[in-house]
Amino acid sequence: DFERGKPILLDFFLSNTQLSSDGYKVRLTIDGSDKRILTQWTPYYIYGLGKGSHTIKLELLDQSNRVVPGLFGEPQRTIRVR
Numbered sequence: 001d002f003e004r005g006k007p008i009l010l011d012f013f014l015s016n017t018q019l020s021s022d023g024y025k026v027r028l029t030i031d032g033s034d035k036r037i038l039t040q041w042t043p044y045y046i047y048g049l050g051k052g053s054h055t056i057k058l059e060l061l062d063q064s065n066r067v068v069p070g071l072f073g074e075p076q077r078t079i080r081v082r
Helices: none
Strands: 008-010 025-030 034-038 044-046 052-061 076-081
Touching: none
Parallel strands: none
Antiparallel strands: 008 044, 025 034, 025 052, 052 076
């Protein structure tokens, strides 16, 4: 559970690749509609989530913004804000 009104720290780990604006990227999707592109491997804060359950999904994209296939290519988690 996360406390409402507090930022939520999103941190992830990549191996065998580096992120850049013209190379591999990570697409962050929050609740199926809010999509952001991450081009640096740094901790990322999520602000403004309301009370209740929220789905966080990460996808590794290639240079052409296509999802990179693989067993762990699209992790998705549900979190709860109280």
